[in-house]
Amino acid sequence: MPEYTVRELAEFCEGRAxxxxxxxxxxxxxxxxxxxxxxxxxxxERTARAALQSSAGCVLLDESLPAPxxxxxxVRQPKLAFARLVVRLCPARRPAPGVHPQAxxxxxxxxxxxxxxxxxxxxxxxxxxxxxxxxxxGCVVGxxxxxxxxxxxxxNVTLYPGVTLGARVILHSGVVIGADGFGYVFNGKxxxxxxxxxxxxxxxxxxxxxxxxxxxxxxxVTRIGSGTKIDNLVQVGHxxxxxxxxxxxxxxxxxxxxxxxxxxxxxxxxxxxxxxxxEAGAVLGGQCGVLPHKTVKRGATVWGTPARPIKxxxxxxxxxxxxxxxx
Amino acid sequence: MPEYTVRELAEFCEGRAxxxxxxxxxxxxxxxxxxxxxxxxxxxERTARAALQSSAGCVLLDESLPAPxxxxxxVRQPKLAFARLVVRLCPARRPAPGVHPQAxxxxxxxxxxxxxxxxxxxxxxxxxxxxxxxxxxGCVVGxxxxxxxxxxxxxNVTLYPGVTLGARVILHSGVVIGADGFGYVFNGKxxxxxxxxxxxxxxxxxxxxxxxxxxxxxxxVTRIGSGTKIDNLVQVGHxxxxxxxxxxxxxxxxxxxxxxxxxxxxxxxxxxxxxxxxEAGAVLGGQCGVLPHKTVKRGATVWGTPARPIKxxxxxxxxxxxxxxxx
Amino acid sequence: MPEYTVRELAEFCEGRAxxxxxxxxxxxxxxxxxxxxxxxxxxxERTARAALQSSAGCVLLDESLPAPxxxxxxVRQPKLAFARLVVRLCPARRPAPGVHPQAxxxxxxxxxxxxxxxxxxxxxxxxxxxxxxxxxxGCVVGxxxxxxxxxxxxxNVTLYPGVTLGARVILHSGVVIGADGFGYVFNGKxxxxxxxxxxxxxxxxxxxxxxxxxxxxxxxVTRIGSGTKIDNLVQVGHxxxxxxxxxxxxxxxxxxxxxxxxxxxxxxxxxxxxxxxxEAGAVLGGQCGVLPHKTVKRGATVWGTPARPIKxxxxxxxxxxxxxxxx
Numbered sequence: 001m002p003e004y005t006v007r008e009l010a011e012f013c014e015g016r017a018x019x020x021x022x023x024x025x026x027x028x029x030x031x032x033x034x035x036x037x038x039x040x041x042x043x044x045e046r047t048a049r050a051a052l053q054s055s056a057g058c059v060l061l062d063e064s065l066p067a068p069x070x071x072x073x074x075v076r077q078p079k080l081a082f083a084r085l086v087v088r089l090c091p092a093r094r095p096a097p098g099v100h101p102q103a104x105x106x107x108x109x110x111x112x113x114x115x116x117x118x119x120x121x122x123x124x125x126x127x128x129x130x131x132x133x134x135x136x137x138g139c140v141v142g143x144x145x146x147x148x149x150x151x152x153x154x155x156n157v158t159l160y161p162g163v164t165l166g167a168r169v170i171l172h173s174g175v176v177i178g179a180d181g182f183g184y185v186f187n188g189k190x191x192x193x194x195x196x197x198x199x200x201x202x203x204x205x206x207x208x209x210x211x212x213x214x215x216x217x218x219x220x221v222t223r224i225g226s227g228t229k230i231d232n233l234v235q236v237g238h239x240x241x242x243x244x245x246x247x248x249x250x251x252x253x254x255x256x257x258x259x260x261x262x263x264x265x266x267x268x269x270x271x272x273x274x275x276x277x278x279e280a281g282a283v284l285g286g287q288c289g290v291l292p293h294k295t296v297k298r299g300a301t302v303w304g305t306p307a308r309p310i311k312x313x314x315x316x317x318x319x320x321x322x323x324x325x326x327x
Numbered sequence: 328m329p330e331y332t333v334r335e336l337a338e339f340c341e342g343r344a345x346x347x348x349x350x351x352x353x354x355x356x357x358x359x360x361x362x363x364x365x366x367x368x369x370x371x372e373r374t375a376r377a378a379l380q381s382s383a384g385c386v387l388l389d390e391s392l393p394a395p396x397x398x399x400x401x402v403r404q405p406k407l408a409f410a411r412l413v414v415r416l417c418p419a420r421r422p423a424p425g426v427h428p429q430a431x432x433x434x435x436x437x438x439x440x441x442x443x444x445x446x447x448x449x450x451x452x453x454x455x456x457x458x459x460x461x462x463x464x465g466c467v468v469g470x471x472x473x474x475x476x477x478x479x480x481x482x483n484v485t486l487y488p489g490v491t492l493g494a495r496v497i498l499h500s501g502v503v504i505g506a507d508g509f510g511y512v513f514n515g516k517x518x519x520x521x522x523x524x525x526x527x528x529x530x531x532x533x534x535x536x537x538x539x540x541x542x543x544x545x546x547x548v549t550r551i552g553s554g555t556k557i558d559n560l561v562q563v564g565h566x567x568x569x570x571x572x573x574x575x576x577x578x579x580x581x582x583x584x585x586x587x588x589x590x591x592x593x594x595x596x597x598x599x600x601x602x603x604x605x606e607a608g609a610v611l612g613g614q615c616g617v618l619p620h621k622t623v624k625r626g627a628t629v630w631g632t633p634a635r636p637i638k639x640x641x642x643x644x645x646x647x648x649x650x651x652x653x654x
Numbered sequence: 655m656p657e658y659t660v661r662e663l664a665e666f667c668e669g670r671a672x673x674x675x676x677x678x679x680x681x682x683x684x685x686x687x688x689x690x691x692x693x694x695x696x697x698x699e700r701t702a703r704a705a706l707q708s709s710a711g712c713v714l715l716d717e718s719l720p721a722p723x724x725x726x727x728x729v730r731q732p733k734l735a736f737a738r739l740v741v742r743l744c745p746a747r748r749p750a751p752g753v754h755p756q757a758x759x760x761x762x763x764x765x766x767x768x769x770x771x772x773x774x775x776x777x778x779x780x781x782x783x784x785x786x787x788x789x790x791x792g793c794v795v796g797x798x799x800x801x802x803x804x805x806x807x808x809x810n811v812t813l814y815p816g817v818t819l820g821a822r823v824i825l826h827s828g829v830v831i832g833a834d835g836f837g838y839v840f841n842g843k844x845x846x847x848x849x850x851x852x853x854x855x856x857x858x859x860x861x862x863x864x865x866x867x868x869x870x871x872x873x874x875v876t877r878i879g880s881g882t883k884i885d886n887l888v889q890v891g892h893x894x895x896x897x898x899x900x901x902x903x904x905x906x907x908x909x910x911x912x913x914x915x916x917x918x919x920x921x922x923x924x925x926x927x928x929x930x931x932x933e934a935g936a937v938l939g940g941q942c943g944v945l946p947h948k949t950v951k952r953g954a955t956v957w958g959t960p961a962r963p964i965k966x967x968x969x970x971x972x973x974x975x976x977x978x979x980x981x
Binding site: 029 | 756758774775776778792794796810812814815828830833834836838839841843844845846847848849851865866867869872873874887889891905907909923925927941943945959960962966967969970972973974977
């Protein structure tokens with residue numbers, strides 16, 4: 001592990017150090033498990049108490065909280081500074097470059113510099129993998145897939161043929177990109193498969209959690225914008241177009257052909273019917289449901305099913321509670 | 328890619344062609360991405376406008392919409408005709424027959440003609456795989472499994488020992504068939520595992536989406552009827568019996584011992600308690616929940632939790648909205 | 655299959671046999687599929703009727719139900735006795751010990767006695783695997799992972815580096831343990847990854863269903879207590895601490911930093927916001943949602959979103975139904 005002095009760390013995060021500036025740190029921790037070589041952070045009075053009473057070698061915190069006798073770094077956004085410093089203190093281990101002998105890589109696949117392909121991984125014909133990307137054990141990289149540089153596919157990820165990932169994309173285990181969308185035509189008696197000929201394009205710096213799935217478009221492209229973060233067990237249907245810097249929590253279901261602008265936030269278990277439009281900056285409360293073809297307006301916060309402005313919904317819940325008591 | 332004239336395509340779908348009958352088509356697309364060699368379709372005035380203004384070589388549409396000067400094929404159900412013609416224009420690529428040297432196939436497994444087994448796939452003892460079935464990379468085909476002809480198991484599918492698939496079954500990546508059901512007996516202090524000795528039988532023409540799971544019966548058989556289509560991230564519990572031609576959207580949870588008749592439709596995130604019965608043709612609205620041991624009547628449309636007839640629920644929602652405004 | 659007389663089975667379960675005590679049984683079944691060599695059980699008048707009319711060789715039931723002319727074993731808890739006897743009658747087949755030649759096991763991984771590692775499984779550097787544990791085909795056992803004895807990892811399970819499993823843990827296919835939690839810091843424009851440096855510790859006798867995921871702690875440890883059972887497609891967020899002997903049904907979402915005491919029961923599709931506390935013995939009804947930072951009290955039964963005492967919620971539902979009718 002690398003080691004830095006408090007002085008060096010303060011410079012990295014443009015903070016102001018107090019106390020023992022030459023103290024050497026080599027790790028990061030939560031206050032309860034911290035040792036004298038660890039950095040911790042606090043972003044409230046409550047967490048500051050724990051941090052200042054801990055054995056940590058140094059505490060990141062803002063100017064407002066007193067810290068008599070402690071070695072601290074004063075910084076405007078302690079949590080953000082902590083996240084950035086940890087990248088230096090505890091750099092993520094990446095598997096060594098090279099193709100494992102028990103991997104299967106098609107003769108015409110093109111691997112960039114320092115790519116890692118783990119055992120039992122399969123890279124199919126025509127796939128193109130960017131420099132330093134990691135394809136872990138058990139991954140399937142389908143025919144003609146294009147993966148940017150510095151991506152990390154954890155174990156047992158599946159990419160269907162033809163999908164595209166940008167740079168620095170992280171896919172956790174069990175993620176499936178490019179499976180056929182749920183599209184059928186009912187002929188009066190049975191469902192006939194509607195062609196799922198499109199593809200998926202995922203931007204830069206996207207992270208997708210374990211066992212989530214993004215379906216290929218029927219015709220055209222399912223898109224996930226750069227910087228968007230998706231939690232575990234999320235479903236993104238065919239032809240969805242999602243903007244940049246969205247945050248989508250676990251078990252959310254996004255039906256086919258939804259359009260989601262940038263900086264949208266969805267809490268856990270939210271559901272969108274097909275062809276829903278969510279405008280920029282909207283926030284969807286946990287478990288709420290938006291009916292097909294509806295729009296959630298720019299910056300709105302909605303809750304309940306069918307989703308309505310949160311103020312209205314809270315008044316309705318309060319009215320219902322009163323009604324229940326009366327009866 | 329194969330090529331067909333407009334005349335040939337019209338014959339295939341029993342439609343009536345107008346315009347340049349000798350024009351050759353070799354693809355299919357959505358209107359916005361179509362080129363002169365592409366077929367498109369329209370099934371409403373709105374989509375007809377886009378289709379007729381597109382660069383597509385030919386438009387499938389019904390008799391009601393004018394299309395002056397365009398090459399079109401008139402047909403009663405344009406979307407259905409499109410789905411069927413695309414099978415000819417853009418036939419799905421199937422991997423070449425053969426067992427990859429990095430696959431593991433038990434000595435006594437029986438593979439039909441032209442079966443494909445991809446790298447890192449494992450076919451265990453006594454498995455029987457039908458003609459032309461594809462077992463992609465990373466799949467696990469458990470001991471004694473029986474798979475019909477023309478099935479397609481995408482990468483990283485897992486079949487537990489003893490399960491049965493019919494013909495033309497499509498399983499997307501991450502699907503798990505035959506895991507133990509969630510069955511325990513509480514002894515007053517801890518949960519003891521109730522035996523999960525049964526199996527799973529899946530009919531013909533079933534398609535199951537990415538990361539969905541169908542549990543084996545405790546005793547007996549969990550069944551999915553022919554023609555039923557299941558979306559991604561769906562849970563089907565032990566001893567469920569599901570009929571033919573159902574459509575089950577993403578993130579639906581079906582508890583143990585539910586009985587679901589044919590032609591049932593469930594929208595996303597619906598939940599059924601154990602021993603629920605859903606009669607034929609019922610439609611369950613998104614996120615609704617049916618309580619254990621309840622029945623949803625033949626052809627009913629229900630919504631809300633607990634699920635109730637949709638008319639009742641909409642009146643209740645309207646009443647609640649009024650109440651919220653008054654207070 | 656082993657064979658036991660009715661007399662022997664009665665002794666094993668401390669029951670009282672009536673009828674043909676020398677009859678030999680070699681299997682277990684549900685009444686509808688039972689043959690003369692099968693054991694069945696009944697725990698209600700309704701199931702007793704089916705069991706007594708079946709072809710089963712012996713019926714487990716309590717003292718209250720008459721069974722003239724039948725070979726039965728009287729026992730206080732028939733279902734529990736059945737579960738235990740089935741372990742003898744139908745012992746689970748475990749794959750033969752040994753490392754498959756198409757597995758990949760790091761040179762410094764330590765495997766206990768009689769460990770099974772299937773084809774295409776990968777055991778990474780420094781992993782320690784207990785005696786008799788089964789690592790099925792396609793599993794990825796990350797660097798430095800510690801797995802106790804008698805565990806069973808079904809096909810395509812993924813363990814991230816550094817996680818710990820106790821003894822007799824069962825992980826079904828597609829389970830992902832130790833993926834990064836959903837933690838970011840918003841810098842006003844984009845999300846920066848908050849370090850996910852912690853780990854996961856899973857106790858003894860835990861069973862986790864297909865395609866469920868348990869995220870590693872950001873800092874510290876995500877814990878699942880001994881004896882807890884988790885169904886398919888469940889999300890357990892980072893830094894969750896779950897007690898012993900909980901039962902968590904399918905599609906439940908547990909957000910980061912929730913604390914769940916022992917003997918908690920959650921029905922399907924329940925959702926918890928972050929930092930929720932669920933006290934011992936609480937029961938959460940299907941699809942209910944607990945808001946962030948809220949507590950559900952010891953032994954309480956709650957339902958609805960936001961979750962409230964079930965009595966209150968049922969009164970509110972009844973009041974709403976009346977209101978809907980009036981209007």
